[in-house]
Amino acid sequence: MTIETPQHQATFARSASEQDERMAAILVSVRDAFIEKGFDGASMQDLARAAGMSVGNFYRYFPSKSAIVAAIVGMDLREVEAEFATIATSPDPLGTLRTILGQHIDGTCAGDCALFAEITAAALRKAEIGGIVGKLEAEIHSYLVAVFALITGRTHEDAARRYGGHAGLVMMMIKANGMRRPTGSKAETDLNEMILRTIDRTLDEIANDAVKV
Amino acid sequence: MTIETPQHQATFARSASEQDERMAAILVSVRDAFIEKGFDGASMQDLARAAGMSVGNFYRYFPSKSAIVAAIVGMDLREVEAEFATIATSPDPLGTLRTILGQHIDGTCAGDCALFAEITAAALRKAEIGGIVGKLEAEIHSYLVAVFALITGRTHEDAARRYGGHAGLVMMMIKANGMRRPTGSKAETDLNEMILRTIDRTLDEIANDAVKV
DNA sequence: TCTATGTGAATGAACATTCATTCATGCGTG
DNA sequence: CACGCATGAATGAATGTTCATTCACATAGA
Numbered sequence: 001m002t003i004e005t006p007q008h009q010a011t012f013a014r015s016a017s018e019q020d021e022r023m024a025a026i027l028v029s030v031r032d033a034f035i036e037k038g039f040d041g042a043s044m045q046d047l048a049r050a051a052g053m054s055v056g057n058f059y060r061y062f063p064s065k066s067a068i069v070a071a072i073v074g075m076d077l078r079e080v081e082a083e084f085a086t087i088a089t090s091p092d093p094l095g096t097l098r099t100i101l102g103q104h105i106d107g108t109c110a111g112d113c114a115l116f117a118e119i120t121a122a123a124l125r126k127a128e129i130g131g132i133v134g135k136l137e138a139e140i141h142s143y144l145v146a147v148f149a150l151i152t153g154r155t156h157e158d159a160a161r162r163y164g165g166h167a168g169l170v171m172m173m174i175k176a177n178g179m180r181r182p183t184g185s186k187a188e189t190d191l192n193e194m195i196l197r198t199i200d201r202t203l204d205e206i207a208n209d210a211v212k213v
Numbered sequence: 214m215t216i217e218t219p220q221h222q223a224t225f226a227r228s229a230s231e232q233d234e235r236m237a238a239i240l241v242s243v244r245d246a247f248i249e250k251g252f253d254g255a256s257m258q259d260l261a262r263a264a265g266m267s268v269g270n271f272y273r274y275f276p277s278k279s280a281i282v283a284a285i286v287g288m289d290l291r292e293v294e295a296e297f298a299t300i301a302t303s304p305d306p307l308g309t310l311r312t313i314l315g316q317h318i319d320g321t322c323a324g325d326c327a328l329f330a331e332i333t334a335a336a337l338r339k340a341e342i343g344g345i346v347g348k349l350e351a352e353i354h355s356y357l358v359a360v361f362a363l364i365t366g367r368t369h370e371d372a373a374r375r376y377g378g379h380a381g382l383v384m385m386m387i388k389a390n391g392m393r394r395p396t397g398s399k400a401e402t403d404l405n406e407m408i409l410r411t412i413d414r415t416l417d418e419i420a421n422d423a424v425k426v
Numbered sequence: 427t428c429t430a431t432g433t434g435a436a437t438g439a440a441c442a443t444t445c446a447t448t449c450a451t452g453c454g455t456g
Numbered sequence: 457c458a459c460g461c462a463t464g465a466a467t468g469a470a471t472g473t474t475c476a477t478t479c480a481c482a483t484a485g486a
Contacts, residue, residue: 038338040253057466114337121330125251165403176389181343190378256475267433
């Protein structure tokens with residue numbers, strides 16, 4: 001079983017967009033393998049099998065495990081960018097931000113949480129991955145600050161000075177929430193509610209700090 | 214180089230407390246190896262070397278990696294228990310709790326954070342470790358609720374119902390904070406401050422909810 | 427001597443990485 | 457159109473390494 005482009009087997013020399021699609025499909029499969037076995041736990045043969053291809057061919061796509069993580073993180077970043085684009089162009093940026101954050105908290109998050117935890121752990125150990133993750137987080141932080149600037153009518157610099165901590169807190173909560181083991185207990189829903197409340201308050205604090213018109 | 218008890222080579226047939234000390238010393242060394250290489254990344258020979266003993270002998274102490282994690286978590290639990298004992302017997306439980314939580318946030322945390330991240334990730338993957346960690350977290354949660362009950366003059370059940378989410382939030386923030394990569398940037402101190410503020414507010418909310426006398 | 431404590435070589439499985447090879451297609455030539 | 461060749465895509469066996477786990481053996485207090 002091989003991963004195939006929609007119209008089977010596609011052409012031979014692949015176009016750039018076909019390659020992108022291919023890459024994305026591979027990353028999705030590989031992600032599952034990482035979730036199941038962990039960064040060090042997943043062998044290259046595991047990953048190749050998950051991607052539906054031979055080991056040798058897999059090495060044509062990724063020269064190392066770190067490269068895979070970099071690719072996955074890059075894909076995540078593109079998703080986040082899309083979300084922030086939605087927020088920025090929305091008639092009600094704050095409301096849209098709240099909605100999207102709420103979805104991230106409530107979302108079953110399936111395996112993404114596990115991957116999050118896995119990558120976080122690896123980032124603390126391998127400098128290479130630490131750098132990649134650090135860049136991702138810095139970019140998300142900057143996007144958040146941009147939204148805060150938009151909401152309050154402040155410059156990006158001013159917003160960064162005032163709300164940098166707020167942005168960090170929101171990110172931390174989303175991240176930490178994602179790394180919880182789902183238990184289905186009352187404690188879980190209690191905490192969920194508490195997180196949402198805390199995020200709401202944090203955003204309120206910013207909204208109430210908008211420059212007067 | 215071998216790890217030795219203070220008076221070299223110790224006696225032969227060891228007393229129970231000597232064994233405990235030995236075990237603790239081994240765990241401390243092994244912890245470092247886990248921090249450096251990760252759960253899957255650290256091999257049993259790595260761990261044995263870190264503990265300053267032969268592979269074969271190491272297996273006499275721990276039959277598996279999971280057993281090591283269980284032992285480490287058990288040690289951590291005993292530390293946490295000691296902290297909560299201090300809080301519970303303090304003349305000002307709330308103040309003492311604030312102080313201890315503050316220390317956990319400010320603490321350089323050295324490698325403990327990395328180990329935290331590592332164990333969290335492993336807990337999501339290996340059911341065995343998930344169970345151990347889940348128990349640890351449940352116990353800490355219960356200790357926190359007990360302190361909240363003490364502070365407000367409520368029963369444990371009532372406190373659990375009212376403040377279960379609060380306890381979860383505090384734990385989550387301590388945990389998430391511990392897993393951050395130290396950057397030394399302004400964003401880091403901003404977030405630190407924000408976390409402390411959020412914890413303070415959470416505790417205030419509980420303190421203000423004490424039963425009237 | 428007996429038993430708790432310890433050693434480190436040995437074993438076989440799994441691992442990352444490489445490589446000789448095959449496959450399938452596009453393309454130029456006749 | 458038919459033929460053969462160049463080339464990107466894919467294969468999976470081979471290589472040397474590391475791993476978890478076991479085992480035969482050593483040492484030293486009791």
